[in-house]
Amino acid sequence: MEQSWRILSSDITFHRKWMQVREEACELPDGRILSPYIILDIPSFCNVLIVTEDERVVLVKQYRHAAGIVSIELPGGMIDPGEAPMDAVKREMREETGYVSEDVEFLFQVHPNPPLESNMAWFFIAHNAKKTVAQNLDAFEDLELVYYSKEQFLDFLLAHQFTHGIQAGAMFAAAVRLGWLTRNS
Numbered sequence: 001m002e003q004s005w006r007i008l009s010s011d012i013t014f015h016r017k018w019m020q021v022r023e024e025a026c027e028l029p030d031g032r033i034l035s036p037y038i039i040l041d042i043p044s045f046c047n048v049l050i051v052t053e054d055e056r057v058v059l060v061k062q063y064r065h066a067a068g069i070v071s072i073e074l075p076g077g078m079i080d081p082g083e084a085p086m087d088a089v090k091r092e093m094r095e096e097t098g099y100v101s102e103d104v105e106f107l108f109q110v111h112p113n114p115p116l117e118s119n120m121a122w123f124f125i126a127h128n129a130k131k132t133v134a135q136n137l138d139a140f141e142d143l144e145l146v147y148y149s150k151e152q153f154l155d156f157l158l159a160h161q162f163t164h165g166i167q168a169g170a171m172f173a174a175a176v177r178l179g180w181l182t183r184n185s
Contacts, residue, residue: 005028008024045077045121057153058147060096063142085109096143104124109122
């Protein structure tokens with residue numbers, strides 16, 4: 001199977017703040033023309049599972065307007081242009097939670113929604129994190145810190161109580177990497 005389509009035209013039909021919509025006309029390998037193919041160009045982002053010295057997990061609780069829910073999530077945010085994902089996740093962790101760690105481990109990166117979005121998601125684990133500074137939230141960030149023991153975190157995870165879809169996979173992967181979940185669990 002051929003991996004790519006030939007792009008016949010590409011137009012930005014909407015651009016606002018941090019998102020743009022691109023409409024493309026594409027020729028498929030068998031000669032069919034697909035038009036328009038709509039792509040969302042949004043920034044790549046990073047998230048981190050923060051684990052304190054006493055194995056408490058630090059999460060954030062915030063309202064998510066598009067879904068109309070209050071969500072408990074991994075801290076994180078957009079990666080600035082030219083910023084390394086590791087630098088971005090350390091910055092986001094410090095700004096959103098006030099926690100820092102000298103031991104931040106890369107977990108994995110994925111395409112969050114490859115049929116529609118062009119961005120990447122990067123996930124990390126921060127080990128032995130310490131609260132050293134006050135939160136420094138962006139103008140429209142309104143979030144609350146939430147703390148779970150390792151047991152509480154696993155109970156919520158296994159009961160599928162975390163509703164942020166892309167983050168749920170990272171939470172499971174982090175729990176496995178930390179040795180909190182095993183194949184025999």
